[in-house]
Structure formats: C-alpha cells, structure tokens
Amino acid sequence: DAGVIQSPRHEVTEMGQEVTLRCKPISGHNSLFWYRQTMMRGLELLIYFNNNVPIDDSGMPEDRFSAKMPNASFSTLKIQPSEPRDSAVYFCASSEGGYTQYFGPGTRLTVL
Amino acid sequence: KQEVTQIPAALSVPEGENLVLNCSFTDSAIYNLQWFRQDPGKGLTSLLLIQSSQREQTSGRLNASLDKSSGRSTLYIAASQPGDSATYLCAVKAAGNKLTFGGGTRVLVKP
Numbered sequence: 001d002a003g004v005i006q007s008p009r010h011e012v013t014e015m016g017q018e019v020t021l022r023c024k025p026i027s028g029h030n031s032l033f034w035y036r037q038t039m040m041r042g043l044e045l046l047i048y049f050n051n052n053v054p055i056d057d058s059g060m061p062e063d064r065f066s067a068k069m070p071n072a073s074f075s076t077l078k079i080q081p082s083e084p085r086d087s088a089v090y091f092c093a094s095s096e097g098g099y100t101q102y103f104g105p106g107t108r109l110t111v112l
Numbered sequence: 113k114q115e116v117t118q119i120p121a122a123l124s125v126p127e128g129e130n131l132v133l134n135c136s137f138t139d140s141a142i143y144n145l146q147w148f149r150q151d152p153g154k155g156l157t158s159l160l161l162i163q164s165s166q167r168e169q170t171s172g173r174l175n176a177s178l179d180k181s182s183g184r185s186t187l188y189i190a191a192s193q194p195g196d197s198a199t200y201l202c203a204v205k206a207a208g209n210k211l212t213f214g215g216g217t218r219v220l221v222k223p
Contacts, residue, residue, distance in 0.1 A: 056208060100158045101146075
C-alpha cells in the first residue's frame with residue numbers, strides 16, 4: 001500500500017484566497033483525521049471522520065475551515081478565506097477502527 | 113480536558129548512550145498511548161502502542177512503559193545511534209477516537 005497520500009505537499013497563497021488540501025487514506029481504513037502542526041501549538045486535531053461521517057469537529061478553529069469526506073477514499077480540508085495565521089503543516093491520518101493511526105507526509109501551507 | 117506533557121523538550125546524547133524520554137498525562141481514563149517519531153519535514157511514524165491494560169511494549173531497541181494510575185509513560189531507546197535523531201511524540205487516546213499529543217522531545221544523538 002502507498003500509505004496515506006496528501007496533496008499538494010507545499011502550498012503558498014495570498015491572504016484571502018481559498019485553499020483546498022486533499023487526502024487519500026489507506027485502503028480499508030474507516031477513520032480519517034485532519035491535524036494541524038505549528039511551533040506554538042504543536043499537533044492539534046481539527047476533525048475526524050468515521051465511515052465518512054464527521055464525528056468531532058470541535059478542533060476546527062473557525063467557520064473559515066471546512067472538511068468533507070464524500071467517499072471512503074478521499075477527503076478535503078478547505079480554508080476560505082485564508083489568513084497568515086493559518087500557515088502550518090496540515091497532516092491527514094487514517095486508521096482501522098481505533099488502532100494505530102498512520103500519517104501522511106503533510107502539506108506545508110504558507111499564507112502571505 | 114486531557115493535557116499531555118513531554119519533558120525535556122530537547123535532549124542531546126553521545127552515540128551508544130541509552131535514551132529515556134518522558135510523557136505525562138492528566139486524565140488517567142485512557143484507552144491507549146502511542147509513541148511516534150517525526151523526522152524533519154516528514155509525517156509521523158508510529159513506534160509503539162500500549163493498551164491501557166498493558167504495562168509495557170517492546171520493539172527491538174525500543175521499550176515503552178505505561179503507569180496509568182500515575183499518568184506517566186517512558187520510552188527507552190537502548191544503545192542510541194545517530195539515526196535515532198528525531199522528534200519523539202507521545203499521544204493518548206481517550207473517549208472517541210481522538211489522540212491528544214504532547215509537545216515532543218527533540219533528540220540529537222552525536223556520533
């Protein structure tokens with residue numbers, strides 16, 4: 001298996017623009033997680049899905065952030081409009097049931 | 113609210129020395145605890161997972177212990193090598209499927 005796939009790996013955009021991050025989980029995994037990592041706040045869970053259904057989005061910072069999982073093999077995290085403070089590395093992870101989470105390589109987002 | 117702390121934030125040791133990394137958590141009602149490794153610019157790689165009913169897990173040179181009642185876990189890395197240089201994070205899983213991460217310990221093993 002190729003592992004968790006994220007795209008793009010790097011994204012540079014200007015404040016106010018829409019940003020869409022993409023994730024393909026490991027085949028057969030039924031849980032998907034979106035995390036954000038910054039130097040100041042460390043690794044934070046934004047939202048997670050079980051069987052394509054959002055279970056807990058309490059970590060989503062603002063209404064500017066939204067996430068979808070239209071099917072078992074694809075998820076998106078959208079920021080609209082983006083702000084400089086959204087600059088971070090965004091990770092997607094997947095797991096089978098409640099077991100080990102496998103992380104993707106991350107998307108480094110820079111908002112100018 | 114669960115809080116996870118890792119001390120020290122950074123550690124530098126000569127090659128061959130054993131590494132001891134500490135993790136503490138405030139709420140002992142956990143399902144499991146995981147240790148991850150993160151290399152610069154990379155994602156996280158799971159090293160060990162300890163269920164709440166277990167006291168320790170071993171994999172090669174790595175050994176992780178768990179004392180749920182005191183809210184502590186320790187990761188031991190025997191005979192450290194320069195390739196062990198990375199950031200090590202612990203994470204606890206409580207109700208639901210959420211992981212709460214510590215801030216990590218950045219390890220440098222000097223040749």
